[in-house]
Amino acid sequence: MPLDALEFDKVRLSLGDNFLLTGGDAFLMDTVTDRVRLELKQRDNVDLVIVYGDEVNSAQINDLLDTYSIFSSTKLILFRNADMMKKAELDCLADYFTNPSPQQSLVITAEKTDARLSGWKKIRQACQIVACDPPRYSGMFAAWLHKSLARIGKSMSDSARSAFTERVELDYSSANNELQKLSLLVGDRKVITEADVMRAIGSSRVGTQIAFAKALGNRQLKEALELLDRLLASDQKALQITSQINRTFLTIYHILLMKEAHLSPSEISGKHLMDIFADQRKHYMGFAQKYTLPQLEKILAILLDTDSNLKSTHASDAVLLTTCILKIIDTV
Numbered sequence: 001m002p003l004d005a006l007e008f009d010k011v012r013l014s015l016g017d018n019f020l021l022t023g024g025d026a027f028l029m030d031t032v033t034d035r036v037r038l039e040l041k042q043r044d045n046v047d048l049v050i051v052y053g054d055e056v057n058s059a060q061i062n063d064l065l066d067t068y069s070i071f072s073s074t075k076l077i078l079f080r081n082a083d084m085m086k087k088a089e090l091d092c093l094a095d096y097f098t099n100p101s102p103q104q105s106l107v108i109t110a111e112k113t114d115a116r117l118s119g120w121k122k123i124r125q126a127c128q129i130v131a132c133d134p135p136r137y138s139g140m141f142a143a144w145l146h147k148s149l150a151r152i153g154k155s156m157s158d159s160a161r162s163a164f165t166e167r168v169e170l171d172y173s174s175a176n177n178e179l180q181k182l183s184l185l186v187g188d189r190k191v192i193t194e195a196d197v198m199r200a201i202g203s204s205r206v207g208t209q210i211a212f213a214k215a216l217g218n219r220q221l222k223e224a225l226e227l228l229d230r231l232l233a234s235d236q237k238a239l240q241i242t243s244q245i246n247r248t249f250l251t252i253y254h255i256l257l258m259k260e261a262h263l264s265p266s267e268i269s270g271k272h273l274m275d276i277f278a279d280q281r282k283h284y285m286g287f288a289q290k291y292t293l294p295q296l297e298k299i300l301a302i303l304l305d306t307d308s309n310l311k312s313t314h315a316s317d318a319v320l321l322t323t324c325i326l327k328i329i330d331t332v
Helices: 005-010 026-044 058-065 087-096 118-126 138-152 158-167 172-186 194-200 206-217 221-233 238-260 265-271 278-290 293-312 317-330
Strands: 019-022 047-052 075-080 104-110 128-131
Touching: 005 026, 005 128, 005 138, 019 026, 026 075, 026 104, 026 172, 047 058, 058 087, 087 118, 138 158, 138 172, 158 172, 158 194, 172 194, 206 221, 206 238, 206 278, 206 317, 221 238, 221 317, 238 265, 238 278, 238 293, 238 317, 265 278, 293 317
Parallel strands: 019 104, 019 128, 047 075, 075 104
Antiparallel strands: none
């Protein structure tokens, strides 16, 4: 079972351990890789070798993984962008795990792996998989923020945490940069306040997300596709965007289920949409008038299929997401 990268600090490392880092968050991948590198260097004095999937060939892989040569040494081999390897190179790397050496560790990074290929199946079975997924929504920052604050010896009030997660980009690297800025701003002070966050970090990014939800909820195809382009241009990852779409339609689905159970609009809005900002609840109640339960069941199936395709195929993210939105808006 994949291990969340935020829990990797609990892993006990040994030379000979091998890891497959999957997902699109470079900050998390670097965080995991740095810990492996520093610990194995200090304890086992490993040599670090870095290769790139789009540059390496089979002969180079064989030479690199050869542990029988008199010139071999304890090594940490970092295979970056392994999802860009050709099939021959992928199979060559996978064959190594038939008899892996205890004298070297491999860290393989890939944004996504193709489960249809036998090479990836072998690698996934042989390695500890570490999920380095970007945050899909603000709430996913909670565990990272808690650990990061402890690491720098600071704390945040609940209102400051809320303001911080609403304003930083949905990206751990950007969030880390903003947290470092805040730490410098408050100096020796231990508690970061909401006022500190508001002063250090500019305008909220939630505006575009709200507009995107409104376009989807109101079945406005042109606006939804324009906002999709804007989200992709701001370097949001495809899985983050599908998560936003999922949240929008799951909320609509729950509203429709409650209406089916004869709950009144005021009761639904006042008691059962507490995870939605108060000023947005009326919009969601309006969205629910534009969809039916059978349509929502089809839409959730479309989203599940899109999520699977994003993780397992090499098709363009923009094409997959555009197709997803077209199917959603056209659902009858």
